[in-house]
Amino acid sequence: MAQRRQITFRHRFWRRCGLIGRKHRSGGRENQQPKRLTSREVALNTLIKVAEAGAYSNLQLNRALQDAELSRQDAGLATELVYGTIQFQRTLDDTLRKLITKGFDKISPWVLSLLRLSAYQMLYLDRIPPHAAVNEAVQIAKRRGHSGISGMVNGVLRNMERQLADLKRPNDDQDPITRIGLTHSYPNWLVKRWIKVYGEEKAEAICAAGNNPPHASLRVNLLRISREKALELLAGAGYEAMPSPLTPYGIIVSGGGNLAAADGYGKGLWSLQDESSMLVAEVCAPAPGMRVLDCCAAPGGKTSHLAELMNNEGAVIANDVHPHKRNLVEEQAQRLGLTIVEAVTGDALELALRFNADSFDLVLLDAPCSGFGVIRRKPEIKWTKKVEDVSAIADLQSRLIKEAAKLVKPGGTLVYSTCTIERQENEDQIESFLREHHSFELDTDWPGNVLEPLRLAGVIGDSFDGSVQLLPQHFGSDGFFIARLKRKQ
Numbered sequence: 001m002a003q004r005r006q007i008t009f010r011h012r013f014w015r016r017c018g019l020i021g022r023k024h025r026s027g028g029r030e031n032q033q034p035k036r037l038t039s040r041e042v043a044l045n046t047l048i049k050v051a052e053a054g055a056y057s058n059l060q061l062n063r064a065l066q067d068a069e070l071s072r073q074d075a076g077l078a079t080e081l082v083y084g085t086i087q088f089q090r091t092l093d094d095t096l097r098k099l100i101t102k103g104f105d106k107i108s109p110w111v112l113s114l115l116r117l118s119a120y121q122m123l124y125l126d127r128i129p130p131h132a133a134v135n136e137a138v139q140i141a142k143r144r145g146h147s148g149i150s151g152m153v154n155g156v157l158r159n160m161e162r163q164l165a166d167l168k169r170p171n172d173d174q175d176p177i178t179r180i181g182l183t184h185s186y187p188n189w190l191v192k193r194w195i196k197v198y199g200e201e202k203a204e205a206i207c208a209a210g211n212n213p214p215h216a217s218l219r220v221n222l223l224r225i226s227r228e229k230a231l232e233l234l235a236g237a238g239y240e241a242m243p244s245p246l247t248p249y250g251i252i253v254s255g256g257g258n259l260a261a262a263d264g265y266g267k268g269l270w271s272l273q274d275e276s277s278m279l280v281a282e283v284c285a286p287a288p289g290m291r292v293l294d295c296c297a298a299p300g301g302k303t304s305h306l307a308e309l310m311n312n313e314g315a316v317i318a319n320d321v322h323p324h325k326r327n328l329v330e331e332q333a334q335r336l337g338l339t340i341v342e343a344v345t346g347d348a349l350e351l352a353l354r355f356n357a358d359s360f361d362l363v364l365l366d367a368p369c370s371g372f373g374v375i376r377r378k379p380e381i382k383w384t385k386k387v388e389d390v391s392a393i394a395d396l397q398s399r400l401i402k403e404a405a406k407l408v409k410p411g412g413t414l415v416y417s418t419c420t421i422e423r424q425e426n427e428d429q430i431e432s433f434l435r436e437h438h439s440f441e442l443d444t445d446w447p448g449n450v451l452e453p454l455r456l457a458g459v460i461g462d463s464f465d466g467s468v469q470l471l472p473q474h475f476g477s478d479g480f481f482i483a484r485l486k487r488k489q
């Protein structure tokens with residue numbers, strides 16, 4: 001169970017993406033001597049909000065870090081504690097249940113979060129001495145609760161400290177679902193589904209990869225700068241930057257500061273985007289002058305990439321159901337100097353009422369999905385999503401793809417993508433759509449620079465059918481499904 005985890009690694013990723021930053025306050029505040037929270041208290045407050053209010057961990061942590069004004073090192077620890085505790089929640093609870101034989105389910109939420117947070121440090125973070133984790137937890141319990149609670153926290157964690165070697169032994173459950181679920185901390189229903197589709201070995205690799213911190217990547221705006229020049233600029237600004245092996249537009253970045261605050265971002269030289277996500281617009285391969293519809297566009301990552309690939313010539317209608325997200329798309333387009341993007345608001349289920357049938361050369365449906373391809377970024381979805389959510393979202397996707405198809409010209413292209421690895425939302429959607437829509441067929445005519453790295457990595461083989469399922473372990477990028485369909489003439 002024990003793994004050496006780099007405390008500052010995750011923090012660097014989120015800071016680079018601009019999701020974590022220090023708040024700059026106006027003067028005078030230092031005289032008021034506000035009570036400063038420790039990194040563990042910041043982490044605990046965040047975990048409590050995520051558990052009780054269903055807040056997104058990344059947004060909640062960002063807010064908490066801005067308010068707390070921790071040192072870079074402490075912010076790194078708080079980040080590690082939040083992500084690690086959420087990721088390994090199942091395994092931590094399983095361990096705690098061995099020590100708390102009665103009343104585990106009645107423990108109040110904040111005490112449970114504190115126990116999990118402390119257990120995570122003791123079981124997974126070799127750089128933190130167990131006694132330090134216990135002492136900190138007891139101090140927090142004293143400050144927040146009464147002596148009974150701090151006594152209980154002390155008793156459970158000291159007991160854990162004594163049995164640590166035994167508790168860290170690898171899980172050898174005979175049942176592969178339970179073994180994988182407990183080792184990598186995933187719910188059994190999810191592991192069971194993935195074993196059924198991918199087999200035991202691949203399913204385990206998916207689960208392991210979902211616990212790895214994501215790397216930061218950016219997409220170069222080739223209308224403004226070449227990738228080589230962008231690499232030079234980044235190196236000059238203190239980043240370690242290297243070309244993505246997956247896409248000619250991508251750069252993988254480590255070291256340095258907040259990428260979203262960096263000069264090149266403001267000047268529209270690049271956008272922050274995962275490499276798998278970049279492949280979607282590349283598979284669309286839009287030509288300059290085309291009329292393109294992005295059905296579910298916000299915040300505009302793929303919309304802006306499409307417009308860049310079109311050399312800012314033609315039209316990209318970027319639709320999203322949420323009115324407040326329209327600004328996000330418009331801001332992206334403006335920052336990148338893309339004038340052909342028109343952001344609109346509406347339900348994609350009604351797009352055929354607003355636009356003429358058969359009127360777009362290319363329609364992209366980057367559908368809302370369960371998001372299991374981005375568990376590294378949002379670990380709480382392991383615990384919040386249920387099996388019935390997958391069926392409900394699959395039902396919406398199948399209605400969306402039928403509506404999107406109505407708008408594609410004869411001879412035009414429909415691209416369907418999701419950031420999930422669920423067959424029901426991916427391959428099954430395409431199969432059932434094609435069964436009912438004989439005027440469409442899967443299109444294997446993908447750009448060579450997209451196919452080559454996928455072939456080299458063995459992600460696609462001779463039986464490539466015009467769709468791909470990227471798994472998080474393939475390139476260390478998000479799990480994504482992409483299918484390209486052609487409407488027959």
Ligand SMILES: C[S@@+](CC[C@H](N)C(=O)[O-])C[C@H]1O[C@@H](n2cnc3c(N)ncnc32)[C@H](O)[C@@H]1O
Pocket residue numbers: 295296297298299300301302303319320321322325346347348349366367368369
């Ligand atoms: C996967 S995200 C899209 C990400 C976007 N394509 C990008 O690359 O930045 C899915 C989007 O679908 C939108 N959405 C959900 N249901 C929708 C509907 N019925 N009609 C239109 N948009 C919808 C959500 O608001 C969300 O922004």
